[in-house]
Amino acid sequence: MSPSIKLTYFDIEGAAEPTRLALVLAGIDFEDERLSFADWPAMKPSTPYGQVPLMTIDGKTRTQSNAMLRYVGSELSETLYPKNKLFDIEEAVGVVEELEKSWMPSMYIGFKPANFGYSEDFPNTDEGKKVIAAMRTTWVQNVLPTHLTYLTDLLERNDNKWMASTEAPTIADCKAVVFLRSVTKDHPLGGPIDHVPANCLETHPKIVEYLKRFCALEPVKGRYTNGVF
Numbered sequence: 001m002s003p004s005i006k007l008t009y010f011d012i013e014g015a016a017e018p019t020r021l022a023l024v025l026a027g028i029d030f031e032d033e034r035l036s037f038a039d040w041p042a043m044k045p046s047t048p049y050g051q052v053p054l055m056t057i058d059g060k061t062r063t064q065s066n067a068m069l070r071y072v073g074s075e076l077s078e079t080l081y082p083k084n085k086l087f088d089i090e091e092a093v094g095v096v097e098e099l100e101k102s103w104m105p106s107m108y109i110g111f112k113p114a115n116f117g118y119s120e121d122f123p124n125t126d127e128g129k130k131v132i133a134a135m136r137t138t139w140v141q142n143v144l145p146t147h148l149t150y151l152t153d154l155l156e157r158n159d160n161k162w163m164a165s166t167e168a169p170t171i172a173d174c175k176a177v178v179f180l181r182s183v184t185k186d187h188p189l190g191g192p193i194d195h196v197p198a199n200c201l202e203t204h205p206k207i208v209e210y211l212k213r214f215c216a217l218e219p220v221k222g223r224y225t226n227g228v229f
């Protein structure tokens with residue numbers, strides 16, 4: 001019997017969406033609890049690390065989105081994280097995580113400027129606007145294409161199917177799709193991502209086809225109403 005699962009996160013895709021996708025692909029019923037940003041400050045101190053997502057499994061609350069994703073993949077599915085494909089899957093996960101890492105500074109300079117030694121108001125200043133534009137434009141033009149080529153190589157190695165050498169999508173695809181969607185749709189915290197055009201993946205048509213293929217999977221079809229995929 002499947003365990004009783006509640007996944008608690010904000011009403012955005014973000015860090016919980018790979019696990020939500022894994023649960024959906026595995027056909028597991030779960031409670032998809034969505035917090036409002038307004039409710040979060042009151043709840044934050046009661047969470048183990050001051051963060052979400054939280055996953056409550058048969059009444060026990062766990063943290064860390066990657067742990068949740070691997071738990072669902074290995075314990076609740078035959079195909080999302082099969083042991084005999086562990087290396088292929090983890091290699092693909094690593095390639096996706098490098099892409100995520102490359103984007104973080106350009107993203108957070110606009111949302112959390114204090115983490116980079118700037119004032120909270122920095123994004124609204126002339127200098128801030130210039131720096132953010134330069135960082136994001138450089139990422140789109142010079143950094144993203146290299147990573148998209150790496151992801152295309154992974155797909156080509158697997159007959160243009162999935163990121164790891166498997167017949168069915170894996171946890172690597174759950175992560176890849178969520179990230180790729182995140183740069184091609186409006187950002188939940190504040191409209192379109194300035195300087196990142198929604199068509200920024202079109203330099204790599206195999207990636208575009210891949211996203212469409214994933215989003216057309218029966219359990220995923222119709223899930224997304226925003227964004228280009």
Ligand SMILES: N[C@@H](CCC(=O)N[C@@H](CS)C(=O)NCC(=O)O)C(=O)O
Nearest residue numbers: 014015050051052053063064065066
């Ligand atoms: N390592 C954690 C990171 C989770 C995380 O960064 N959560 C953010 C949202 S994506 C959060 O809770 N932010 C609210 C806060 O820190 O107050 C995981 O992967 O689960």
